[in-house]
Amino acid sequence: MSGRHSHSGGTPMSGERRGREADIPGSLVDEFASRLRGQLIRPGDPGYEPARELWNGMIDRRPALVARCDGDEDVAAAVSFARDNELSLAVRGGGHGVAGHALCDGGLVIDLSQMTGVDVDPEGRTARAQGGCTLGDLDRETQRHGLATPLGVVSATGIAGLTLSGGIGWLRRKHGLSCDNLVSARVVTADGNLLAASESENEDLFWAIRGGGGNFGVVTSFEYRLHPVGPEVFFCNVYYPVDRAREVLQSCERYVSGVPDQVGPIGILGRIPDAEEFPPESHGEPYVALLVLFPGAPAEGERALRPLRDITEPICDLSGARTYTETQTVLDDDYPDGWRYYWKSVNAPALSDELIERLAAHAAAAPSPDSTVDVWYQGGAMAHVGEEETAFANRSAPYLLGIEANWEAEADSAENVTWVRNAFADMRSFSAGGMYLNFPGFLEEGEQLLREGYGRNYERLSAVKAKYDPANLFRLNANIEPKS
Structure with a gap:
């Protein structure tokens, strides 16, 4: 998250197995297409290239078929077709997942993009x-x-x-x-x-x-x-010099511990973009920012969030009242379609002086000026749910650290990926384990991290997997092997 407001070779995922290239008789494919209310897209069709484009430009895969579904019956037919013909199967919802699980090579993509009711x-x-x-x-x-x-x-x-x-x-x-x-x-x-x-x-x-x-x-x-919630809320969006990172992040820590479970701040370390809302002399300078949405009345939110805006002299303060839907788009411009994204995350038990110093150092070392290191303040309602009440694990971790490499040119991929991996390895030394599985990057580290991500719920998940998907048809994800 850089705080701005205004296709290359893919990397294989953990759990992905190459499905055989589709060599299904054309008559079977035609029959499948005739049963769909939606559209079956094949290589060479006018819509094929757009259908295989994802938000993350690192992902470049060529499915044999894309079933653009129009309702539950289409989805059921597509699942059965993939299963019966031993095709790799990917599922595309919004197509915004960092790890690119929404596409597969040589298999079938179930595309839900028309199902938006x-x-x-x-x-x-x-x-x-x-x-x-x-x-x-x-x-x-x-x-x-x-x-x-x-x-x-x-x-x-x-x-x-x-x-x-x-x-x-x-x-x-x-x-x-x-x-x-x-x-x-x-x-x-x-x-x-x-x-x-x-x-x-x-x-x-x-x-x-x-x-x-x-x-x-x-x-x-x-x-x-x-x-x-809404329609108007107050949004704190304040940028401080990075040399005050310890003061800012620890002041926010004290603030969160002293207020009801009302707000969920995100601390961001990055570099000021060349955007008109920032002072020209600050462009390119490192910062630490606090972004916080107050879900109640804007006037109440302005009073409640004032302490986070007065920690020290800011570079700039873009806070203010806005509609909830506008607030939900504040970060959209930071993530253009087709750019390259490689992220990892790790839970942390405390914001120590040393951790903050290292976070700032990693943010400053990022090859891309659009990359950031993020601190998610957790707890509150998400921690009030028991660890085993849902499959989501690691609820008690007070902080989630996100390491985001965001860059445009394919030629810059290697150094950006290396930066994330190095920062992640360093942050792991401050962690008791665990991550957020929507920010996994690519799980090259293998089963250990996967099990940490699912926590102590892994074995139960494996048993449920064996009941509903014993052959592991749905494996293009942070994959849980069915319990044998």
Whole structure:
């Protein structure tokens, strides 16, 4: 997250196995296409190249087929076709996942991008959204009623990948994670059946999809609990000189410990972009920023967040009242489509002087001026849920450190990837383990990190996986092997 507001060779993922290239008779493919209400896209079709483009330009894969689905029946048919013909299977929701699991080589992509319907029940304070929705799609509809569910912080992110691996955002300390606010879901499992999952139906599946990722099927719709938020909120967006990083981050730590679970700050270390809202003399200078959304009345938020804006003399203060939907887009310009992204994350138990010094040093050493090191202040509502109540693990970790390499040119890829790996290895020395599986980068480190990501819920997840996907059809993800 650089704080701006205004395709190359892919890397194989952990858990990915090359599916055989599709050599299915054309008559079978034609028959499959005829059963879809949506569109089946093949290499050479006019829409094929756009259909294989993802947000992360590092990902360059060529699927044999892309099923652009129009409803649950299309998804079920596509799952069955991939299974019966032994094709690799990828699932694309918003296409915004850093690790690029939404594409595969030589297999079938289930593309949900046309499934963006949202149905809001303002009286019951729930919303059902189809699996292709982005955060922006859902926020736009819920805000018509002054309601919101906790989502992420970039509006182009898909709700599916976000929710299935947890979902941390501005409301995490006030209302919990995205998955904590899931009331029910509809899931197409590996046998092609459409199942309802909730606290009263297929409870084991419902437990697993709240943090276990896309391991258990294709979620075609999500029903969320909504909360009164907006339409106007106050957003703290203040930038300080990086030589005050310890004072700023530890002052924020004290602030969070002394207030109710109302706000979830993010501390960001990076370099001031060449953007008009920043003083020209500050462009390129290192900074430490605090970004915080106050979900109540703007006037109350301005008073409540004032201590975070007065820690020391800022480089600039872009704080102010704005609509909730505008706040959800504040970081959008930091992540252009087609740029290259390589991220990792690690939990941390404390913000020690040494840790902060090293965070600042790594941020200053980033090859790209658009890269950042981020500190997510956790706890609050997300920590009030028991470690085993949902599949999401490591809830008690007070801090999440995100290491984000964001750059444009393919020629710069090697040095940016190396920077992330080196910073990650260093941050691991401050951690008792664990990460956020929506910020995994590429899990080259293998099963140890995967098990840390799922925590002590891994074995139970493996058993649920064996029940719903014993052949591991859904393996292009942070993959859980079915318990044998």
